[in-house]
Amino acid sequence: MDIKVTIPEGTQAGDTLTVTVFADGKAPITITKNLDTAEDLNATDGLTIHIPASKESDQANSFQQRMVPISWWRVSDGTTTFESTPTSLVIDTTVPGDSNGDGVADDDGKPVVTIPEATQEMVTPLMPKSLQTVTVFKLM
Incomplete structure (x- = not known):
């Protein structure tokens, strides 16, 4: 699972980012990341923090689909600490196709697609021998 975190102004190389996720009745998951690279510090659209599957599975099948608060993120250089206000997110861990x-x-x-056996020689007339345009639609 990935979480996007906005890094506060004033964050410098060597600072530490700590993200803690809580859910009702579950042990909190805490991820700590040292902010060492320019990519970490200049992530204008947010820094992506990955919670590994092993951490998720350590939490008794982790979180069911519901709102769970991200308690806070904290960036610290050892002397000054910036903390966020709590926020929430939806984690959907339902298995696709689990009815x-x-x-x-x-x-x-599960959707069933049936293609009937051909009963005629041709479904459509032959196309002329030239470049043809075919449009394929994506079903949502």
Whole structure:
């Protein structure tokens, strides 16, 4: 799972970023990152912090789909600390295709596509021998 964090002004190389995520009845997940690179310090659209799958699985299957507060992030150089105000996010850990909530994808509700066997020689007339334009639509 990835979380985007906005780095406060005044952050310098060598500062430490700490992100803590809490959920009801779960042990908090804390990720600490040293801000060493120019990429870390100049992330104008936010710094991406990755919570590894092993950390998520350590939390008894982690979080169900619901709002969970990110308690805070903290950036510290050892003498001064900036702390954010708490905020929240939705973590969706549902398994795609799981129709009964058991955490396993199953066939119930799965779309079924049937292509009938051809009964005629041609479905459409032959196209002329020239460049043809074909449009493919993406189904959402």
